Amino acid sequence: MPELPEVETTVRQIRSALVGQRITGVRVRWAGSVAGRSAGALRRALTGKRIERVSRRGKFFVLDLGQAARGMAHLVGHLRMSGRLWIEREGLPHDAHARVEIGLGRRQRLVFADVRKFGRLYFTQQPEEIFGHLGPEPLSSAFTPTWLAEALGRRRRRIKPLLLDQAFIAGLGNIYTDESLFAARIHPLTLANTLGRAAVSRLTTSIRRVLSAAIRHEGSSFDSYYRTPEGRSGRYQDRLFVYGRGGHPCRRCGTPIVRIVVAQRGTHVCPRCQPTPRLRCRAQRRR
């Protein structure tokens, strides 16, 4: 499922083919993929616009359209569970799961495909209305141990659902949250404000390292859903320590990885490397 590394990989691989292109037309094959407006309205809004910039914010991809002087418009999208983007030659038979096709110059088109139909495209003048609530980018300079320690200290919440909360940090999903917590040797049920300075420091480093390594390996592909725009599977799934490895031996200590459910999400932990938080330890110390 596309998280930050998969969206980053996608954006990097479509950027050079898109920037400078003018949109020649739009075909919506599944109206539900377009948020907030009709297929016709999206076509009228996009047709004729020039793509100036392609970027990412959290798990959203962003196409900046038109000239800043005349007020930028933006095509923002979220791939959710099974969305994909790629560029192909105009005239090919369309993909079975193609939901929106955007005509470009040079007889090419940008395809937004999505098996499970959870993904969405938004056309907007005000992208902050769509992703303004997002927390900091974990690979930016704003994401520091100091910031994280302060932010965690204010939350009485289990660390895993907090890391999955896009308003807290942008871009982490189920896979990279489990991997980051394992790398930091933190149990997913630990209360955020009980983490010590050393643990917060490890967590900061782990999140950055896990995401960077996943980007270097073009993300993770488990099922047939995620492929890069160039058609390759990701390679990071072969390097995972816990996600999807329930019952298999921990790569660090050999203890079988356990799958539990936290906040309705499958969650993978090494019971030895990530000891269960003992909420009574304060009371015990007092005795």
Next chain:
DNA sequence: AGCTACTCCTGGTAGC
């Protein structure tokens, strides 16, 4: 504030 349940949706698979 933070938890759970529910919704959207399909392909894959377990069970019969």
Next chain:
DNA sequence: TGCTACCAGGAGTAGC
């Protein structure tokens, strides 16, 4: 072989 039932899961929302 072919059927049904169930599950995964990002994020928004409702209700407690």
